Amino acid sequence: MRIAVTGVNGQLGSDVIKLLLSCDSDISVVPITRKECDLISLESVRRFFNSIEFDVLINCAAYTNVEKAEVDADHCFLINSKSSYELSSICKAKGARFVHISTDYVFDGKQRTPYTETDSPAPLNVYGASKLMGESLARTECDDTLILRVASLFGEKGASGKGGNFITTILRHAREKGKLSVVNDQWMSPTWTGDVAKMILALLDKKAPAGIYHAVNSGVASWFDLASYACQLADVSVDITPVSSTVYPTIATRPAYSVLDNSKLQSIIGNIDSWQDAFRSYMRRSLVLQDL
Numbered sequence: 001m002r003i004a005v006t007g008v009n010g011q012l013g014s015d016v017i018k019l020l021l022s023c024d025s026d027i028s029v030v031p032i033t034r035k036e037c038d039l040i041s042l043e044s045v046r047r048f049f050n051s052i053e054f055d056v057l058i059n060c061a062a063y064t065n066v067e068k069a070e071v072d073a074d075h076c077f078l079i080n081s082k083s084s085y086e087l088s089s090i091c092k093a094k095g096a097r098f099v100h101i102s103t104d105y106v107f108d109g110k111q112r113t114p115y116t117e118t119d120s121p122a123p124l125n126v127y128g129a130s131k132l133m134g135e136s137l138a139r140t141e142c143d144d145t146l147i148l149r150v151a152s153l154f155g156e157k158g159a160s161g162k163g164g165n166f167i168t169t170i171l172r173h174a175r176e177k178g179k180l181s182v183v184n185d186q187w188m189s190p191t192w193t194g195d196v197a198k199m200i201l202a203l204l205d206k207k208a209p210a211g212i213y214h215a216v217n218s219g220v221a222s223w224f225d226l227a228s229y230a231c232q233l234a235d236v237s238v239d240i241t242p243v244s245s246t247v248y249p250t251i252a253t254r255p256a257y258s259v260l261d262n263s264k265l266q267s268i269i270g271n272i273d274s275w276q277d278a279f280r281s282y283m284r285r286s287l288v289l290q291d292l
Contacts, residue, residue, distance in 0.1 A: 001026065001027050001028070001055050001056060001204075002027075002028045002030065002053060002056075003020060003027060003028070003030065003054060003055065003056045003057075003058060004029075004030040004032060004049075004052065004054040004056070004058070005029065005031055005032060005057075005060060006032045006037070006039070006057070006058070006060055006061040006087075007032075007059070007060035007061030008032060008033055009033055009034075009157070010061065010062075010157060011153055011154075011155040011156075011157045011193055012060045012101065012150070012153060012155065012196060012197070013060035013061070014155070014156070014193075015157070015193040015194050015196070015197040016058060016060055016197045016200060017029065017031050018197070019194075019197040019198065019201060020197075020201070023201070030052060030054055032048075034061075036048065037049070039078075039083040040078060040079065040083075042078075042082060042083065042086050045083060045086045045087065045090075046086060046090070049087065049090045054094070054096055055096055055097065056096060056097045056098075056099060056204060057087060057090075057091050057096055057097070057098050058099040058101075058200060059087055059099065059100045059101060060101055061079070061083075062079060062080055062101060063076045063079040063080050063127070063130065064127070065127075066105070066125060066250075066252045066254070067250060067251050067252050069125065069126040069127040069130065069252065070125065070126050070251045070252050073126045073130075076126055076127060076130045077126075077130045077133065079130075080127070080130035080133070080134045081130050081131075081133040081134045081137060082137075084100055084133075084134035084135075085134075085137040085138065085141055087100075087138070088100070088137065088138040088139075088141040088142035088145060089141050089142070091144070091145075092141055092142040092143070096144075097144045097145075097204070098138060098144065098145045098146070099145075099146045099148065099200060099203075100134065100138045100145060100148070101148050101150060102131045102132070102134065102135050102147050102150070102212075103127070103128065103131045103149060103150060103151065104149055104150070104151035104152070104188060104189065104216075104255070104258035104259075105123060105124070105125065105127055105128035105131065105254070105255065105258065106121040106122075106123050106128050106131055106132040106135070106149065107121055107122065107123070107128075107255055108122040108123070108124050109254075109255025109256040109257040109258050110122075110255075110256075111257065113259075114189075114220070114259040114260055114261035115214070115258070115259065115260050115261060116214070116264070117149075117211070117212040117214060117261075124252075124254065124255055125252040125253050125254065126252070127252065135147050135212070139210075139212075143210060144210050145210050146203060146208065146211070146213065147213065148196070148199070148200065148203075148213050148214075149213070149214050149215065149216075149260060150191055150196055150215050151188050151189045151190070151191055151216050151258060151259075151260055152166070152188045152189060152190045152191055152226075153191055153192075153193050153196070154166060154167045154190065154191070154192060154193070154282060155192065155193030155194065155282070155286075156193075156194075156282075156285065156286040157193075166223070166226065166227075167226075167279075167282075170182070170226075170227045170230050170231070171230055171231065171234055171236060174227075174231050174234075174238040174240075175236055175238075177238075178237070178238055178239065179238065179239045179240075179241075180227065180238055180239070180240045180241070181240075181241045181242075181243045181247065182224040182227040182228075182240055182241070182242065182243065183222065183223045183242075183244070183245045184222045184223070184224035184225075184242035184243065184244075185222070185244050185245050185256060186222060186245055186254060186255075186256055186257075186258075187220055187221070187222050187256065187257045187258070188220075188221065188222075188223075188257075188258050188259060189216035189217060189218075189219070189220065189221075189258075189259050189260045189262075189275065190217060190221050190226050190275040190278075190279065191215070191216040191217045191275065192217060192275075192278035192281060194278075194281065194282060194285065195273060195278050195281075196215050199213075199215045199265060199269060199272070200215070202268075202269035202270075203265075203268065203269065206268055206269065208268050208269075213262075213264060213265045213268075214261055214262045214264065214265060215262070215265055216260045216262050216272075217262075217272060217273055217274060217275040217277075217278040218262060218272050218273065218274045218275065219274045219275045219276065220259050222242075226279075227240055229276065229279060230279070233279070233280065233283055234283070
């Protein structure tokens, strides 16, 4: 199997590449960086991808700056929606499987039970709307498309354009200040990129049916829960105060509850670790304790 991967320098893409290269199987990998193909140029996308051969394309490249997207909508939609269409169209022409990464932010957060793949999306911000359009365009154009909705990612590489991830930021501030105020009224599914990489490979290995999958670690947490757990594992003495999200006003509106139900994915690939177990694995592998 020949697998092409975009966004390999990003938080998720770097873990996907790492896992694929470690596989003791007949897999060849085509890592694609922005230098090889800039998704901003659709003509460049067509020219590059038509020049290479692959059986699967995993699209980890994305515009992920939720705040900036509100004032940079054209750029956001170009990368998250239009390029998704182009890539899915190329996969269709080549008879390749398309794996596209989406987000929990396609939901409005008004319900209080985990969202399933059949629940109706209603994004609250530009980023969520761009990812939802990307889902729709990809599935419409290429029948053999896997959409993986992820959420609240943490990984070794850190989020591109965000200066790291939530965990590294929290631990750094905890050590420097000894006191933190963290939002406790936004609930989500914290997810390790190392586990998402495993989920992708498992779906491919099992030849899972095309469609949407919620690819998240099991369980529910607020940002306050995640921060508290990080400091506990890192043995950092800090005073953490839970606060309302209104204390930290943002340009983009975020869903108050975007927890995803991963039971559909579990029915295909088996048990998925809790976010706490995933977090411990991430801490061990990233050596974040020593780095900070």
